[in-house]
Amino acid sequence: MTRLLRRVRVWGARRLLASVAGLALLSPLLASCGGSAGASSGPVVLNFYNFPDPSGAVQTAANDCSARSHGRYRIIYQKLPTSADGQREQLVRRLAAHDDTMDILGLDVTWEAEFAEAHWIVPWTGRYKQEAERGTLPGPLKTAIWKGQLVAVPYNSNTQLLWYRNDLVPHPPRTWAQMLQVAEHLARQGKPHYIEIQGAQYEGITVWFNTLVASAGGSILNASSTAPRLGRPALKALQIMADLAHSPAADPSLANQQEDQNRLAMEAGTAAFELNYPFVYPSMKADKPQLFKHFKWTLYPRVDPSRLAAVTIGGIDLAISAYSRHRSLAFQAALCLRDRHNQLLAAVEGGLPPTLESIYAHPTKSFVAEYPFYKEIAYELRTASVRPKTPAYQNVSIVISHLLSPPSGIRPRQTLQAMRAQLVNALQDKGLIP
Amino acid sequence: MSDTLSLQAQPRVEAVRAPSRRRRLSEGARSERRLGWALCSPAAVIMLAVTAYPLAYAVYLSLERYDLRFPRQSHFVGYANYQAVLTSGFWWHDFLVTVVITAASVSIEFILGMVFALMMHRTIVGRNALRTAILIPYGIVTVVAAFSWQYAWTPATGYLAGLLPSSAAPLTNTWQAVGIIILAEVWKTTPFMALLLLAGLALVPNDLLNAAKMDGASAWQRFVRITLPLMKPAILVAVLFRTLDAFRIFDNIYILTQGAHGTGSVSILGYDNLFEALNLGIGSAISVLIFIAVGIIAFVMIRGFGTAVPGSENL
Numbered sequence: 001m002t003r004l005l006r007r008v009r010v011w012g013a014r015r016l017l018a019s020v021a022g023l024a025l026l027s028p029l030l031a032s033c034g035g036s037a038g039a040s041s042g043p044v045v046l047n048f049y050n051f052p053d054p055s056g057a058v059q060t061a062a063n064d065c066s067a068r069s070h071g072r073y074r075i076i077y078q079k080l081p082t083s084a085d086g087q088r089e090q091l092v093r094r095l096a097a098h099d100d101t102m103d104i105l106g107l108d109v110t111w112e113a114e115f116a117e118a119h120w121i122v123p124w125t126g127r128y129k130q131e132a133e134r135g136t137l138p139g140p141l142k143t144a145i146w147k148g149q150l151v152a153v154p155y156n157s158n159t160q161l162l163w164y165r166n167d168l169v170p171h172p173p174r175t176w177a178q179m180l181q182v183a184e185h186l187a188r189q190g191k192p193h194y195i196e197i198q199g200a201q202y203e204g205i206t207v208w209f210n211t212l213v214a215s216a217g218g219s220i221l222n223a224s225s226t227a228p229r230l231g232r233p234a235l236k237a238l239q240i241m242a243d244l245a246h247s248p249a250a251d252p253s254l255a256n257q258q259e260d261q262n263r264l265a266m267e268a269g270t271a272a273f274e275l276n277y278p279f280v281y282p283s284m285k286a287d288k289p290q291l292f293k294h295f296k297w298t299l300y301p302r303v304d305p306s307r308l309a310a311v312t313i314g315g316i317d318l319a320i321s322a323y324s325r326h327r328s329l330a331f332q333a334a335l336c337l338r339d340r341h342n343q344l345l346a347a348v349e350g351g352l353p354p355t356l357e358s359i360y361a362h363p364t365k366s367f368v369a370e371y372p373f374y375k376e377i378a379y380e381l382r383t384a385s386v387r388p389k390t391p392a393y394q395n396v397s398i399v400i401s402h403l404l405s406p407p408s409g410i411r412p413r414q415t416l417q418a419m420r421a422q423l424v425n426a427l428q429d430k431g432l433i434p
Numbered sequence: 435m436s437d438t439l440s441l442q443a444q445p446r447v448e449a450v451r452a453p454s455r456r457r458r459l460s461e462g463a464r465s466e467r468r469l470g471w472a473l474c475s476p477a478a479v480i481m482l483a484v485t486a487y488p489l490a491y492a493v494y495l496s497l498e499r500y501d502l503r504f505p506r507q508s509h510f511v512g513y514a515n516y517q518a519v520l521t522s523g524f525w526w527h528d529f530l531v532t533v534v535i536t537a538a539s540v541s542i543e544f545i546l547g548m549v550f551a552l553m554m555h556r557t558i559v560g561r562n563a564l565r566t567a568i569l570i571p572y573g574i575v576t577v578v579a580a581f582s583w584q585y586a587w588t589p590a591t592g593y594l595a596g597l598l599p600s601s602a603a604p605l606t607n608t609w610q611a612v613g614i615i616i617l618a619e620v621w622k623t624t625p626f627m628a629l630l631l632l633a634g635l636a637l638v639p640n641d642l643l644n645a646a647k648m649d650g651a652s653a654w655q656r657f658v659r660i661t662l663p664l665m666k667p668a669i670l671v672a673v674l675f676r677t678l679d680a681f682r683i684f685d686n687i688y689i690l691t692q693g694a695h696g697t698g699s700v701s702i703l704g705y706d707n708l709f710e711a712l713n714l715g716i717g718s719a720i721s722v723l724i725f726i727a728v729g730i731i732a733f734v735m736i737r738g739f740g741t742a743v744p745g746s747e748n749l
């Protein structure tokens with residue numbers, strides 16, 4: 001062994017050994033920092049980070065817009081992870097590192113305030129703003145505004161309807177109270193009677209609560225998002241949630257259910273009602289053709305018989321990264337990606353409700369075929385409520401979902417008090433989130 | 435056995451040499467020493483880059499008000515983040531959950547692991563088949579196993595939930611869910627414990643056991659008086675590794691409950707504050723506290739086992 005070591009010494013390289021080895025190990029890292037700069041005579045590459053779309057509509061739109069730009073830009077569709085949290089995590093990590101290869105960002109409607117406040121996205125002004133606002137439904141447009149500025153352009157939207165079985169319920173209820181009555185009546189007759197709704201400890205239950213509070217005429221936060229508002233409408237909302245949880249209408253798995261578990265329960269035939277997004281419709285059609293014949297829809301039930309329900313909307317808005325090197329082109333490309341042609345494509349192929357008024361006002365044949373419920377959707381999008389708009393939305397939502405799930409644990413007055421106190425902390429971004 | 439002996443021998447040699455250390459080394463010895471440094475320096479540099487730097491940076495972040503969403507509000511806050519964490523009910527609840535999971539899973543794993551190790555050690559017929567069978571759970575990816583547990587315990591879809599009364603949803607109840615998490619942990623890592631203990635069993639000389647048998651010691655006496663004491667180093671390694679692992683539990687909880695309904699561990703709490711709330715200050719303070727807790731566990735255990743530490747003077 002020592003002889004071998006001596007021979008190594010003879011080579012004389014030993015002093016350099018450490019540094020050379022170190023460099024060799026670091027070189028892949030250094031190389032990757034170089035980026036893809038270089039001689040590029042072709043079109044500008046715009047990276048479009050968006051949710052992974054299995055239908056292919058997003059990819060088709062990206063190709064279509066690239067072609068229509070006549071060689072000015074080429075849109076590369078970068079697929080984000082499937083879950084909303086995963087998408088946000090990846091976007092935030094890159095933006096926090098000032099990644100200048102991100103141009104167009106598909107943001108969930110709850111992130112606009114956060115991203116704008118952190119100066120990760122740029123406001124829309126001038127003709128881009130005008131074009132973004134023209135013909136856009138008011139509900140989705142509200143999601144893209146933060147502190148009076150348009151910070152994104154609505155790309156698609158989403159809203160829940162009340163789905164029911166007309167073999168069990170010939171006349172759909174208009175209010176929560178009626179729905180509970182009908183369900184309890186069905187339970188007494190021994191028929192399928194569950195009301196399927198999202199009761200798990202996640203953001204979905206925040207959405208349910210937000211819809212109920214807004215439908216009762218209130219809001220979770222004040223207008224400037226500086227403090228909780230809650231009050232009587234929130235108490236009413238908590239009462240409804242607790243009533244459902246303690247009635248025979250509650251699915252035993254309520255505290256574990258997200259949208260997909262609701263869909264499965266409805267398809268299994270144990271439920272009479274389901275509050276869910278339109279994706280349940282094609283799914284029922286494919287999975288249970290027999291039940292599908294009786295699978296109908298109507299507007300989301302009201303809290304107050306004299307007041308329209310204000311259903312919380314979801315969806316994606318497109319924003320332009322503050323670190324993009326091609327902002328102007330990115331604005332143009334984003335507008336193209338969400339124009340009438342491409343929204344219609346996304347709606348028909350991908351099942352995502354559009355944000356342009358004209359698509360609902362002058363529906364095409366294929367749109368009506370895919371979206372027989374388009375009138376109800378458009379109606380709800382006009383009267384929609386949005387989730388609490390604050391950069392601390394994530395904290396707010398976590399506080400709410402932890403207090404409300406399991407719904408059987410809700411004690412309206414105490415829960416309201418606890419919520420008020422915890423929301424104050426969450427808004428100030430003080431302390432921990434659970 | 436010879437390995438441990440040579441390990442023990444080293445410090446003594448050093449001790450003898452120590453007084454004469456200042457004596458001038460020969461040219462050959464010096465260049466050999468330089469070569470030694472040169473050969474291990476890349477590893478040292480990389481270790482520093484990938485462990486010491488992030489660790490120091492986490493400590494620094496934990497003293498800052500640093501939220502990714504409010505980059506302009508960043509400033510030094512001293513121990514305020516630690517104060518926020520240590521006065522928070524969420525931290526202490528999750529700490530309790532973590533301690534319960536750690537204590538329960540490690541003790542069950544130790545007992546089961548010992549039984550499995552003895553079985554693997556003693557079996558003569560079908561030894562390979564038995565060892566393979568016992569090791570299967572350890573070979574399955576934790577996330578995959580956690581998903582199957584989750585489906586199994588979900589009402590209406592799972593076969594285990596089907597054994598319960600129809601209104602039961604165990605994953606939504608804090609302590610029932612913690613029980614399921616412990617079950618998933620035990621199922622998954624008992625083979626690891628068994629494997630380490632099996633290595634310890636191999637250290638016990640058969641002559642000693644036979645001699646004790648001749649002297650009339652019962653099987654239980656032989657196990658408690660001879661096997662266990664001789665296995666002490668292996669037990670320490672197995673229990674220490676598993677305790678540290680269990681204390682940092684993340685994946686099983688992340689899949690089974692996402693920490694919902696009060697089932698979060700301290701690691702889940704750290705993750706949520708770092709990656710959901712993007713609060714790097716608070717999140718780093720939690721990470722540093724976990725690091726300190728892990729350090730304390732390791733220290734107490736090594737102290738507790740005293741001289742049984744591998745490489746120490748007496749076994």
